[in-house]
Amino acid sequence: MMKKTLTLVLAVLISVPQFAFARYNPKPGMNFFSPEQDVQLGQQNAAEVEKQMPILKDAQLNQYIQRLGQKLVAHAPQVNGVQYPFSFKIVNQKEINAFALPGGPIYVNLGTIQAADTEAQLAGVIGHEMGHVIMRHSTNQASKQMLAQAPLAVLGGKFGGGLGQLAQLGIGFGLNSVFLKYSRQAESQADLIGTDIIHDAGYDPRAMAQFFEKLESQGGSRGPQFLSDHPNPGNRAAAVSAEAASLSTIRVIALTFAPSRRRSAA
Numbered sequence: 001m002m003k004k005t006l007t008l009v010l011a012v013l014i015s016v017p018q019f020a021f022a023r024y025n026p027k028p029g030m031n032f033f034s035p036e037q038d039v040q041l042g043q044q045n046a047a048e049v050e051k052q053m054p055i056l057k058d059a060q061l062n063q064y065i066q067r068l069g070q071k072l073v074a075h076a077p078q079v080n081g082v083q084y085p086f087s088f089k090i091v092n093q094k095e096i097n098a099f100a101l102p103g104g105p106i107y108v109n110l111g112t113i114q115a116a117d118t119e120a121q122l123a124g125v126i127g128h129e130m131g132h133v134i135m136r137h138s139t140n141q142a143s144k145q146m147l148a149q150a151p152l153a154v155l156g157g158k159f160g161g162g163l164g165q166l167a168q169l170g171i172g173f174g175l176n177s178v179f180l181k182y183s184r185q186a187e188s189q190a191d192l193i194g195t196d197i198i199h200d201a202g203y204d205p206r207a208m209a210q211f212f213e214k215l216e217s218q219g220g221s222r223g224p225q226f227l228s229d230h231p232n233p234g235n236r237a238a239a240v241s242a243e244a245a246s247l248s249t250i251r252v253i254a255l256t257f258a259p260s261r262r263r264s265a266a
Contacts, residue, residue: 024192024243026135028079032146033139035082035103041139042103046087049107056090056110065090065108068119072127075200077134077193084133088126096215096224100129102138112226116211120198124208127194127201128230134193137186184233191236195243205244209237 033041056062069088076083084104091097094111101107106129108122116122132138182190191208199205215224216232233239 024189024196025077026189026193028136029140030143030147031136031140032143033102033136035080035084035136038133038136038139039085039103042101042105045101046105049101049105050089053107054092056092058090061090061110061113065113068123069106069126072123072130072197072201075197076130077196079134086130086133097226097229098125098129099229100132100138102133102136104133106130106133115214115224117214118207120203120207121211121214123198123201123203124194124205124211125226127197128190128208129194130197131190131193132182132186135186135189137182137190140186141182181229182231184231187230187236188233188239190230191233191240192243195240196247199244199247205247206241209240209244212240213237 065088069086073086076086086104086106088106088108090113091107091109093109094114095109096111096115098106098108098112106126108126108129112125113122116125195205195208198208212232215227216237218224
C-alpha cells in the first residue's frame with residue numbers, strides 16, 4: 001500500500017507543471033480602478049515622465065533592455081487573467097533606481113544597469129518592478145486615498161477614474177508621486193513575484209537577494225535611491241533566498257522523479 005501511495009504522489013509531481021509548485025500567489029488589494037484604467041493611467045503618465053526625464057537614446061542598450069524585459073514578460077503571472085502591456089526604457093541617470101507606472105511602463109536608471117554584476121541581478125530589479133504592476137500597487141494606494149478623501153463619491157459610483165477627478169483629489173502617478181513609494185508589504189509582494197519570474201525565465205533567483213545585499217552594504221544617509229523608494233520590508237534578502245530555495249527544491253524533485261524526461265534526454 002505504501003508503495004502504491006508513493007507511486008501516486010510521484011505521478012502527481014510529474015503531471016503537474018513546474019510553475020504550479022511553491023508559487024507565491026497573493027491577491028491584489030482593494031482597487032476602484034479597472035485593469036484597463038491602470039493601462040490608461042500608465043500611458044498618460046508615461047508621456048509626462050518622458051518629458052521630464054532624460055530617456056537614453058542608445059539603440060544598442062535599448063534593444064538589450066527590451067529583449068531582457070520581454071524575456072521576463074513571457075513568464076509573468078496573470079492575475080485574474082490580466083496580462084499587462086509592459087514596456088521598458090532606460091533613464092540616463094547615474095543613480096541606482098527603477099520604477100514602474102500602473103499598467104506596465106517600467107523605467108530603469110542607467111546607474112542600475114552599471115551597478116549590476118550579472119544580468120540575473122538586473123533581471124531581479126526588473127522582475128521586482130513587474131511585481132508592482134501585477135499587484136496593482138499604485139492604484140491600490142490611490143484607491144485607499146480616494147476612500148479616505150471622498151468616500152461618498154467613491155461608494156456612490158460617481159468616480160470615473162479620469163485624470164481630472166484624480167487631480168481634484170491631489171492624486172497623481174508621475175515623478176515624485178507618493179504612489180511610487182510603496183509600503184513594506186507591497187515591497188515584499190513585489191520581491192517574491194519578481195523572484196518567481198526570474199526563476200521561470202532561467203535565472204538564478206538568488207541574484208535578486210545578492211543585488212539587494214550589495215545596495216544595503218552601501219547604506220547610510222547616502223545610500224542608493226532605490227532603497228529609499230523601495231523600503232526593506234524586513235529580512236528582504238532572507239525572504240527572497242527562501243523563495244528561491246523553495247522553487248529550486250521543487251524543480252529538483254520534479255526532474256528527479258520524471259523518468260520519461262530522463263529517457264528523452266538520453
